[in-house]
Amino acid sequence: MVAKAEVIHQSLDVQYRCVAKEIDEIVDISTAASAVAELGPEASAVTVDVTVSELELRKSDAMLDISVKPLRFVPSIRSGSFADIGHRRYMEDEHIRIDDLSSHLGSLLRCPEPSAFYGVFDGHGGPDAAAYIKKHAIRFLFEDANFPRASEADNNFVESVENSVREAFLLADLALAEDSTISSSSGTTALTAMVFERLLLVANAGDCRAVLCRKGEAVDMSQDHRPIYAAERQRVEQSGGFVDDGYLNGVLSVTRALGDWDLKMPRGSPSPLIAEPEFRQALLTEDDEFLIIGCDGIWDVMSSQHAVGVVRRGLRRHDDPERCARELIMEALKLNTVDNLTVIVNVASMYINLVTMMKIYSYGYTTK
Known part of the structure; x- marks a missing residue:
């Protein structure tokens, strides 16, 4: 993905003043334009943590407003x-x-x-x-x-x-x-x-x-999912199990797991040990x-x-x-x-x- 922006300027030596989150720096517009063109698709691989909030163009007493639309976050x-x-x-x-x-x-x-x-x-x-x-x-x-x-x-x-x-x-x-x-x-x-x-x-x-x-x-x-977690303990006890010294049925330190079929009730019956995530x-x-x-x-x-x-x-x-x-x-x-x-x-x-x-x-x- 390449960032795009419309730039209005009168000459190549015009300077932009970039105002972004915790940024206040002067850069040359001709330099910036070249950077956009040269980086191309590789720009998407760079990690950044700044967001454009305003971009102002200043030259002498003249000022032009430029709108730059920030890119949507994509991991x-x-x-x-x-x-x-x-x-x-x-x-x-x-x-x-x-x-x-x-x-x-x-x-x-x-x-x-x-x-x-x-x-x-x-x-x-x-x-x-x-x-x-x-x-x-x-x-x-x-x-x-x-x-x-x-x-x-x-x-x-x-x-x-x-x-x-x-x-x-x-x-x-x-x-x-x-x-x-x-x-x-x-x-x-x-x-x-x-x-x-x-x-x-x-x-x-x-x-x-x-x-x-x-x-x-x-x-x-x-x-x-441990027996000391109140919601899990309540579910365990309602399913016919018990908690002894922090262990499910005195044996297992977790209340949800795959396998352990010697601790589970017959299929289709409520069980204190479940696999549901x-x-x-x-x-x-x-x-x-x-x-x-x-x-x-x-x-x-x-x-x-x-x-x-x-x-x-x-x-x-x-x-x-x-x-x-x-x-x-x-x-x-x-x-x-x-x-x-x-x-x-x-x-x-x-x-x-x-x-x-x-x-x-x-x-x-x-x-x-």
Whole structure:
């Protein structure tokens, strides 16, 4: 995408005074015009955080008003991930990271662009359930559950996606019961995050967590499903279960999971342990900096805001989400977490606007 603006001037040495959010700089109009022409389609790859509010033309005593229409925010997605066994004997975590979902699925999916998919699966009772869900997640979500096809993320699309993802979680849960190679005592939590255009949709069953950084502040995009959570405890007790010392039926530390069929009631009966996910959604803007998706090994020892601070400092230093994911896990280890550790850091940026193009050309661009 190329930014376009009509420029009215009398000579090439006319100067523009750009007035934008926290910007008050003089640039030469001939320089600015050249910057627009030279950057071309590559302009969309540059991350910026300024918005045009006014553009004034001054030369001597004359003043002309120029209107520049700012570009609509569109996320540009990139991510990194890291996993560590921690102090456990076995690694039971799995994860999926797809920055370009449409290209990954090809003709299987027609969806709003850009599109991305991420998943974290924290196994218990052995690694089998989490490994199975990772292996078959694409089939469950985008084939068996009749994932909707659309060109834009309107309300109908969002509702259809939620219904489809809910169906996929339940299908995956039943598949674990039917697969004779999976122990009935093996289970996994599951958290998925999807991006379609500006829509972020998170589905969660268990105690993995998604945290959005909005202008430096942590915004939880999921609720930990643990017995100490009042709403979950009430549901558990109404379904015939009980909570003992913070554990569901005295055994499990989560109230929602896929698998664990030795703890679930016969099919069709109310069960204290369920696989149905809860959903949260957000419409991304230029204020949204990145998303953290991590298993409970991270959240056992640090708050959402603490994690946001670690990643934010890392991005300012090196702008590498892969390194940020590793640094977050190293921080959790320093804080003496005892669990397996898996985290995905997703960074979203926006398309460039005219003021920033002029700054790049005239002064060079630096990330704050």
